[in-house]
Each structure stands twice: as C-alpha cells, then as structure tokens.
Amino acid sequence: MIAQGLDIDTKADNLHTLLEYVRKLRAIDFNAYRPGTIKRRLHLRLSATGMPDYASYLQYIEENPKEIDALIDTLTIKVSHFFRNPFVFEVMKSFILPELIDTHRGDALRIWCAGCARGEEAYSVAILLKEVMGKEKIFPQTFILATDIDRETVEDARRAVYTTESLVEVKKGCLDKYFTVEHDFYRLKNEIRSMVTFAYHDVTTCKLPKEGIFSDYHLILCRNVLIYFERDTQERVMGSLSGSILKDGYLVLGESETIPHQLDNFYEVMPYTKAFKKRH
Numbered sequence: 001m002i003a004q005g006l007d008i009d010t011k012a013d014n015l016h017t018l019l020e021y022v023r024k025l026r027a028i029d030f031n032a033y034r035p036g037t038i039k040r041r042l043h044l045r046l047s048a049t050g051m052p053d054y055a056s057y058l059q060y061i062e063e064n065p066k067e068i069d070a071l072i073d074t075l076t077i078k079v080s081h082f083f084r085n086p087f088v089f090e091v092m093k094s095f096i097l098p099e100l101i102d103t104h105r106g107d108a109l110r111i112w113c114a115g116c117a118r119g120e121e122a123y124s125v126a127i128l129l130k131e132v133m134g135k136e137k138i139f140p141q142t143f144i145l146a147t148d149i150d151r152e153t154v155e156d157a158r159r160a161v162y163t164t165e166s167l168v169e170v171k172k173g174c175l176d177k178y179f180t181v182e183h184d185f186y187r188l189k190n191e192i193r194s195m196v197t198f199a200y201h202d203v204t205t206c207k208l209p210k211e212g213i214f215s216d217y218h219l220i221l222c223r224n225v226l227i228y229f230e231r232d233t234q235e236r237v238m239g240s241l242s243g244s245i246l247k248d249g250y251l252v253l254g255e256s257e258t259i260p261h262q263l264d265n266f267y268e269v270m271p272y273t274k275a276f277k278k279r280h
C-alpha cells in the first residue's frame with residue numbers, strides 16, 4: 001500500500017524486515033518502539049536517500065553500510081538541553097540532592113542517567129551536585145553513570161562541547177563558572193566533565209535481578225526516553241529500573257511520563273515533579 005501524503009510503501013512486513021536487519025546488525029530492537037514514531041522518522045531517511053519504499057531502503061543500507069548510523073541517529077531522538085524542565089532540577093537542588101548528600105555523607109552516592117543524549121542532563125546533575133556539595137564539609141563520593149543507545153551520541157557527550165541552543169536554561173553565573181567559550185561554542189570544564197562516566201547501554205535490555213554497575217542507585221533519571229516505547233516495553237523497563245533503585249532512592253521521569261500502577265512502592269514527592277521516591 002502507498003500511503004497518501006507520505007508516498008511510501010507502508011507494508012508492515014517490509015518494515016519488520018528492515019527493523020530486524022537493524023536488530024541483527026546493531027542489537028537495537030526498534031520493534032519495541034511506537035510504530036507511529038518509527039515510521040515518521042524513517043520517512044525522513046527515505047526522503048534523504050531518495051528511496052521510494054522500505055524494501056528499496058533496505059537494499060540501499062545493504063549497499064551503503066554507513067547509512068545505518070544515519071538511520072539510528074534519526075530513529076533515536078536526541079532533543080535535550082541543560083536543565084531541561086527547570087522545575088524538576090529545582091526540586092533536585094532544593095530537596096533530593098541535599099537529602100541524599102546528608103544521608104550518604106562519607107559514603108558513596110550513585111546516580112544514573114539512562115538515555116542521556118549528548119550529556120546535557122547528566123552534566124546538569126553534576127553541576128547541581130557540585131553547587132550543593134560546595135557548601136558542605138563532609139560529603140559523599142559521587143558516581144554518575146550516563147548511558148545511551150547511540151554510540152556516536154555517547155562520544156559527543158564525552159566531548160562536552162555545546163552551542164547556545166543547549167544552554168538556554170543555564171544561568172549566566174553558572175555559564176561563566178563551568179564553561180569556557182571557544183569561537184561560537186561552549187566547552188564544559190573538566191571539573192564537571194570528570195564527574196560523569198559515559199557508556200553505551202540499551203535500557204530495553206535491562207533485566208532483573210540487578211547486579212554490578214546497574215544496581216544500587218540512589219537516584220535514576222530516565223527522562224523522555226520511555227515515551228518512544230510501546231506500553232509493555234515501558235512497563236518492563238520501568239520495572240527493571242525500579243529494581244536498580246535502593247530503598248528511599250528516587251526515580252525522575254520526563255514531564256509527560258508517569259509511573260505504572262504496579263510500581264506502587266513509589267510515590268511522587270510533590271505534584272507535577274515527576275520525581276518519585278521508593279518506599280521499600
């Protein structure tokens with residue numbers, strides 16, 4: 001069938017074959033994502049490469065292996081900026097981080113940003129931690145892990161170089177303190193960069209029981225990632241992330257995301273914050 005307006009072959013089996021090809025090659029299963037979003041994004045690559053339908057596009061990828069990186073880049077939406085949705089960062093700065101720092105003084109404090117895009121969110125948390133801990137005499141050793149499914153994005157995050165678009169919510173004092181200006185971009189200073197460890201990781205592969213690096217977190221941020229998944233994948237991922245959070249730890253979701261009913265051991269710390277505390 002040719003879709004009106006889209007002018008592409010929308011046969012489900014051809015889409016499935018294409019996504020299976022990506023899964024085999026890169027171990028990323030876009031079948032778990034919302035089909036509407038996937039089709040809209042795929043259409044961008046079809047237009048860019050001049051391919052009329054999924055089958056021809058698959059052939060194009062096979063002949064031009066580098067296209068797969070462009071496809072993954074398009075399918076994984078990287079919209080983000082420092083202190084995105086400032087309210088939840090205010091809540092973290094005023095309540096969550098001071099409480100966690102106080103409880104884990106002299107011990108370790110573990111934070112994980114899952115779906116970290118180019119590092120904007122993880123570095124925002126690192127800046128807050130630095131600011132909050134600056135006033136303390138004894139503080140915890142902090143470990144911030146930031147992961148993403150797109151390897152190139154992880155590399156960008158490590159480089160920590162940004163344009164003004166990523167910095168719209170950064171206050172002038174903070175910009176002057178933690179960034180250096182180089183030509184028309186901003187470079188994050190090493191004192192913040194070194195606080196974050198970046199790694200490739202696919203949250204849909206999370207499984208229980210947790211062990212190693214993916215266990216025992218006091219705070220997990222997984223914002224604006226789950227919205228792209230089908231409902232059963234959302235619930236599975238959230239169930240699994242919740243297993244990585246320690247009692248009295250926090251889970252912070254995106255503005256339009258919420259926690260499934262079965263995770264009733266979490267409560268929202270304040271209305272509309274999308275910051276949830278784990279009771280037990």
Ligand SMILES: C[S@@+](CC[C@H](N)C(=O)[O-])C[C@H]1O[C@@H](n2cnc3c(N)ncnc32)[C@H](O)[C@@H]1O
Nearest residue numbers: 076077078079080115117148149202203223224
């Ligand atoms: C819209 S950005 C959100 C970035 C940041 N968390 C924020 O809220 O500003 C979504 C990020 O999730 C990543 N992502 C998508 N699917 C993922 C998966 N299965 N596992 C890990 N990261 C994923 C994308 O590559 C992208 O960087």
